[in-house]
Amino acid sequence: MRAFILILTGFAGGVVVGTALVAFLLVLDVIPRLIQVSDSKEYIKFYQMLVIVGPLLATNFQFYEWQLPFFEIINSILVIIMGFIFGIFIGLLAGALTEVLKVLPILSRRLGLQSYLGELLALIILGKAIGSLIYWLFPTLWPP
Amino acid sequence: MSSMTGKFEIFLRVKRVVKAKPNQRLLVRDLAEVITAEDKQEDLERLGVKEVTKEAGQSMIITALEIIRVIKGQFPEATIEHLGEADVIVDIKTDAKDKRSQDKPSIFYIAAVSVVLFLGSGMAIMNFHADVNMVAVHQQLYQLVMGRFEENPLLLQIPYSIGIACGMIVFFNYIYKYKLDDDPSPLEMEMYLYENKVNQFSLNQKTKEAKKGGNNN
Numbered sequence: 001m002r003a004f005i006l007i008l009t010g011f012a013g014g015v016v017v018g019t020a021l022v023a024f025l026l027v028l029d030v031i032p033r034l035i036q037v038s039d040s041k042e043y044i045k046f047y048q049m050l051v052i053v054g055p056l057l058a059t060n061f062q063f064y065e066w067q068l069p070f071f072e073i074i075n076s077i078l079v080i081i082m083g084f085i086f087g088i089f090i091g092l093l094a095g096a097l098t099e100v101l102k103v104l105p106i107l108s109r110r111l112g113l114q115s116y117l118g119e120l121l122a123l124i125i126l127g128k129a130i131g132s133l134i135y136w137l138f139p140t141l142w143p144p
Numbered sequence: 145m146s147s148m149t150g151k152f153e154i155f156l157r158v159k160r161v162v163k164a165k166p167n168q169r170l171l172v173r174d175l176a177e178v179i180t181a182e183d184k185q186e187d188l189e190r191l192g193v194k195e196v197t198k199e200a201g202q203s204m205i206i207t208a209l210e211i212i213r214v215i216k217g218q219f220p221e222a223t224i225e226h227l228g229e230a231d232v233i234v235d236i237k238t239d240a241k242d243k244r245s246q247d248k249p250s251i252f253y254i255a256a257v258s259v260v261l262f263l264g265s266g267m268a269i270m271n272f273h274a275d276v277n278m279v280a281v282h283q284q285l286y287q288l289v290m291g292r293f294e295e296n297p298l299l300l301q302i303p304y305s306i307g308i309a310c311g312m313i314v315f316f317n318y319i320y321k322y323k324l325d326d327d328p329s330p331l332e333m334e335m336y337l338y339e340n341k342v343n344q345f346s347l348n349q350k351t352k353e354a355k356k357g358g359n360n361n
Contacts, residue, residue, distance in 0.1 A: 029330070030315075033314075033315055033330065034314075036327055037314055037317070037327070061288055062284060065284075065287075066288060067287075067288065067291055068288060068289050068291070070290070070291045075289050075290050075291070076290070076299060078289050079285075079286060079289050079290060079297070079299045079300050080299060080300070080303045081303070082285065082289065082300065082303075083299070083300035083301060083302065083303035083304040083307065084303035084304065084306060084307040084310075085307060086285075086300075086304050086307060087303060087304035087305060087306060087307015087308045087309075087310065087311060088307040088308075088310050088311035088314065089307075089311060090304070090307070090308050090311060091307060091308040091309060091310060091311020091312040091313075091314070091315065092311040092312070092314065092315045093311075094268075094269065094272070094308060094311070094312060095311065095312040095315035095316055095330075096315060096330070100265075100331075101330060101331065101334050102334065104331060104334075104335075105331070105334050105335040105338040105339075106338065108335075109338070109339075109342075111249075111253075111257055112249060113249060113254070113257065114335075116249075116254065117331070117335070118318060119258075120257070120258075120261055121316055121318055121331065122318070123258050123261045123262045123265075124261050124262070124265040124312075125265075125309050125312045125313060125316075126262065126309070127261065127262040127263065127264070127265035127266040127269075128265050128266065128268075128269045128308050128309065128312060129305050129306060129308055129309035130266055130305075131265065131266025131267060131268070131269045131270050132266075132269050132270070132273070132301075132304070132305035132308055133302065133305045134266070134270070135269070135270045135273050136296070136298060136301035136302065136304075136305065137298070139295065139296045
């Protein structure tokens with residue numbers, strides 16, 4: 001009986017978190033933006049499947065502590081590539097967040113800097129990258 | 145004068161927003177695009193509609209009907225075809241204000257805004273990392289690939305930081321002033337939507353005010 005309740009709770013939690021994740025991606029327009037950039041509307045079904053399989057794999061990896069086979073240099077390169085890809089994804093999210101998208105038009109208008117929109121955006125992007133670097137390069141910032 | 149009596153058509157396309165200075169006499173030409181018989185085109189365009197008064201403040205509204213009334217007064221024979229907007233917003237700029245907006249913003253001003261945006265966005269991403277416990281995730285991922293625990297998996301985190309910048313560039317379709325492709329960037333669209341909203345709101349507000357003023361008179 002207890003096991004049954006546990007299964008039910010786990011399943012319900014999964015359903016809610018899963019829908020929340022998809023809603024999150026949709027609200028932020030990340031997928032449409034990527035499709036627009038790559039001009040690949042016809043692969044939409046494939047992308048849908050990826051968005052389902054990706055989190056599924058990630059969840060399993062996180063819960064069961066999976067391990068990839070180890071070949072010294074290849075894994076190091078893989079780590080670098082993975083880090084870069086995660087960064088791109090977070091960059092897409094950070095760009096889509098309302099803090100940038102909704103604030104910049106208002107801010108530039110209020111400040112009378114409409115013609116400097118490109119520069120302001122470049123500054124924000126630079127600030128994000130350097131802020132992130134500082135965060136990781138000085139581990140004392142985040143107590144273990 | 146016999147040529148004035150014949151029937152002819154006037155096509156009138158009223159503009160949406162018009163810029164003006166105080167005491168300027170607004171002509172039909174300023175408020176709308178018009179097409180009519182060739183011999184009357186010049187007279188029609190030079191027809192004065194309304195003067196910008198001091199009392200109008202920063203903006204006033206001229207309805208298409210006012211313009212039509214003036215044209216009808218001058219050319220009673222004309223059939224007027226009205227296209228475009230129902231009202232014109234007249235954006236009144238005094239000289240002093242005009243100068244300020246034309247001047248380049250001072251370097252200190254831009255520097256101050258730049259510092260705020262730069263440091264602020266940096267802090268925001270740090271906040272985000274702390275909020276979602278990004279460290280633990282990176283450590284786990286590092287362990288997945290490399291097979292050992294690493295307190296500071298910089299090999300993952302430095303490319304990650306560069307990736308953030310690349311992701312934002314892809315999203316905004318922007319590198320400084322160079323665009324990646326011809327798609328409109330989300331920021332441009334947002335900017336357009338916002339300005340449209342502002343214009344629509346002020347149009348609404350001014351229509352209301354103009355109607356109020358009309359009732360009082």
